[in-house]
Amino acid sequence: MSKPRVAVVFGGRNSEHAVSLMGAGSVLDAIDRTKYEVIPIGIAQDGRWVLAASDQRFAIESGELPVVDTSGAALALPSGDSSLVAYDPGSIPVELGSVDVVFPVMHGPFAEDGTIQGLLEMAGVRYVGSGVLASAVGMDKAHMKTVMAAAGLPTGRYVVVRDRDWRIGRECVLKEAEELGYPVFVKPARAGSSQGISKASDRAELEAAVEAARQHDPKVIIEAAIVGREIECAVLQSLGDEPATASMPGEVRVEGGQDFFDFEAKYYPDQMSLTVPADIPQETAEELRAMAVRAFEALECEGLARVDFFYTPEGQVIFNEINTMPGFTSLSVAPQLWAASGLSYPALVDRLVQLALSRSPGLR
Ligand SMILES: Nc1ncnc2c1ncn2[C@@H]1O[C@H](COP(=O)(O)OP(=O)(O)O)[C@@H](O)[C@H]1O
Ligand SMILES: [Mg+2]
Numbered sequence: 001m002s003k004p005r006v007a008v009v010f011g012g013r014n015s016e017h018a019v020s021l022m023g024a025g026s027v028l029d030a031i032d033r034t035k036y037e038v039i040p041i042g043i044a045q046d047g048r049w050v051l052a053a054s055d056q057r058f059a060i061e062s063g064e065l066p067v068v069d070t071s072g073a074a075l076a077l078p079s080g081d082s083s084l085v086a087y088d089p090g091s092i093p094v095e096l097g098s099v100d101v102v103f104p105v106m107h108g109p110f111a112e113d114g115t116i117q118g119l120l121e122m123a124g125v126r127y128v129g130s131g132v133l134a135s136a137v138g139m140d141k142a143h144m145k146t147v148m149a150a151a152g153l154p155t156g157r158y159v160v161v162r163d164r165d166w167r168i169g170r171e172c173v174l175k176e177a178e179e180l181g182y183p184v185f186v187k188p189a190r191a192g193s194s195q196g197i198s199k200a201s202d203r204a205e206l207e208a209a210v211e212a213a214r215q216h217d218p219k220v221i222i223e224a225a226i227v228g229r230e231i232e233c234a235v236l237q238s239l240g241d242e243p244a245t246a247s248m249p250g251e252v253r254v255e256g257g258q259d260f261f262d263f264e265a266k267y268y269p270d271q272m273s274l275t276v277p278a279d280i281p282q283e284t285a286e287e288l289r290a291m292a293v294r295a296f297e298a299l300e301c302e303g304l305a306r307v308d309f310f311y312t313p314e315g316q317v318i319f320n321e322i323n324t325m326p327g328f329t330s331l332s333v334a335p336q337l338w339a340a341s342g343l344s345y346p347a348l349v350d351r352l353v354q355l356a357l358s359r360s361p362g363l364r
Contacts, residue, residue: 004100006036006353007084011043011068012111015195015216018065019267023328024105025058025066030330030346036353039084039099041075042068043106049075051086051096060267101356102127105328108192109217112325113139121361128356129303130324131364138299138324139190141221145319151298153291153319156226156310160189161210163218170207177206180224185260186210188217192323194262199225226318228310229253230261231278233292234326234334235305236343237355244296246289247337251278266327274333276340280311288317295322302359303352306334 008031010024011017024040031038040052050072057066073086076093087093102125104116114136120127130138137143142160149155159177166173177184186209188196196216200206206222213220234247254261256271265271277285292307299305299322306326310318326334330345338348 003035003037004353004357005039005097006031007039007041007099007102009041009043009102009104009116010106011045012106012108012116013043013045013047014108014110015191016106016108016111016193017045017067018060019193019327020106020108020111021058021066021068022060022267023107023332026329026331026335026345027103027105027349028058030349031353032346032350035350039096041084042070042072043111044068044070047110051075099125101125101353103353103356104128104325107323107325107327109139109190112192112323113190124361126356126359126361128352130299130301130305134299134301135324138301138305138322139192140219141187141189141321142219144299144322147298148295148319148322151294153295153298154317155319156224158221158223161220161222163214166210166214166218166220173210174203174206177222178203180222182206183225184209185223185225186213187221187223188213188215189219189221191216193266193327194260197260197262199259226310226312226320228312228316228318229278229280230308230320231280231288231311231317232306232308232333232337233289234337235292235296235301235307236338236348236351237296237302237304239351239355239358244293244301246292247334247341248277249280249285249288249292250274250276250333250337250340251280252333274336276337278311281315284311284315284317291317291319295319299324302364303355304334304348306337 010020053069053072076085083098084096114132117132145155183201196213198209200209230252233249237244253273254265258265295307306323308320335345
């Protein structure tokens with residue numbers, strides 16, 4: 001029997017391009033090649049799909065972020081029969097055969113937000129992770145909070161600022177936001193890795209923060225600042241009909257002097273620490289794990305997700321966000337939480353591929 005063919009897709013047309021490459025590098029190192037045939041595929045920053053170049057760089061080197069190298073053969077998007085075609089200008093297209101499962105190790109808009117999932121659904125190709133709806137809602141911090149609040153999870157207070165609101169009703173937006181009380185966190189509604197996020201402590205900072213967030217997304221969310229420790233929990237779908245399970249919760253702490261988890265704190269060496277299990281009361285840990293599973297189910301996630309909370313000095317747990325394709329290097333939080341819970345990174349990668357192979361394409 002031939003080995004299942006797994007296309008590991010990375011890159012993408014958004015500001016988390018480099019983060020995706022770092023995750024894909026880890027997946028490509030860990031995936032069992034005696035069990036799967038692996039095809040690494042890059043999506044360049046301009047949206048072109050290419051077969052990964054043999055010397056593709058995946059890591060940050062001398063502070064320089066990796067990008068998809070476009071010297072590899074161009075690829076046609078998967079068509080109805082889930083086959084890939086490589087073509088180079090002036091040469092005859094090469095049929096690369098069909099793909100059994102796509103592992104999109106990608107984050108952010110046009111990657112983690114239901115768009116690639118939709119493309120793969122249309123092509124009838126199986127893929128790792130959440131489907132179109134969960135991916136799209138999970139990506140949009142405003143819609144995500146609506147779903148979580150409906151599922152009974154406590155969320156902080158916030159104001160959503162759509163493009164039109166800002167263009168023609170700025171004064172009104174600012175007044176509404178100020179009712180949250182300073183400081184506030186201002187974020188692009190659909191981004192990640194803390195890109196475009198700032199903390200604002202007065203009106204001038206608030207206006208600048210909205211403009212900065214709008215560089216990433218015309219839709220912005222302004223949140224009341226929550227004082228609390230940051231506790232994260234990973235959730236994994238089961239292979240059978242059992243409910244999804246939550247990992248041990250872990251605490252992430254900024255160690256580089258940053259005011260909150262910004263991009264540097266997340267991706268540069270020694271800027272953060274992760275403590276697993278988090279040093280919190282046992283009953284809080286259980287409550288948090290149950291909430292993480294509830295968030296996963298409320299969104300109808302598949303595969304893996306990471307659910308992030310604040311734990312306040314008063315002992316309250318507040319939902320911050322869910323990531324349907326969390327940071328996925330072997331040292332990222334979700335893989336580390338699973339490793340501490342007894343599931344190694346290679347085993348986690350294998351589980352995700354098996355989950356994807358075991359589900360049928362189409363409506364589930
Ligand atoms: N409402 C808030 N109160 C306090 N800190 C926040 C708040 N929102 C975000 N942060 C800080 O900013 C970081 C990134 O915000 P988050 O919403 O998780 O965005 P991303 O999707 O980019 O990870 C958080 O990990 C936390 O450190
Ligand atoms: Mg986050």
